[in-house]
Amino acid sequence: MPSLPRAALAALVVTCALAAPxxxxxxxxxxxxxxxxxxxxxxxGITLYVAGQTISGAVTRIEPGQWVEMRNQQYGRIIVRLERIDGIAAP
Incomplete structure (x- = not known):
């Protein structure tokens, strides 16, 4: 079986390592x-965990891949980018 050149093998390893995350x-x-x-x-209601903070409320709108809009008793409108959410707790 022929072996891959080192540069090609290294590129393959890096590509696989970057694709998995x-x-x-x-x-x-x-x-x-x-x-x-x-x-x-x-x-x-749902609770979002964002940068060590919790945000609880009702989801009112979702823009897929972009953001979620929520409201709660304290704020009429809360918008959170989906990429910033660390976790979600839902009943």
Whole structure:
């Protein structure tokens, strides 16, 4: 079996290493969007974890791949970029 030149082998390893986190990030974003969509449809409250802070409220609108709009008793309008969300807690 012929061996790959070192440069090609190194490029293949780097490509695989970079592709794996991107695929996981895409899956995570899709999972978060799905949880937000369920909260929107069921009109249930949800808690977002963003940069060490918690934001609780009702989802009022979702722009897929971009942001989520929420409201709660304190604020009439809260907009959070989906890429900034660290976690979601939903009942």
């Amino acid at each position: 991107a695929a996981l990030a895409t899956e995570a974003l899709q999972g978060m969007e799905q949880a937000l969509t369920v909260a929107l449809q069921d009109k249930r």
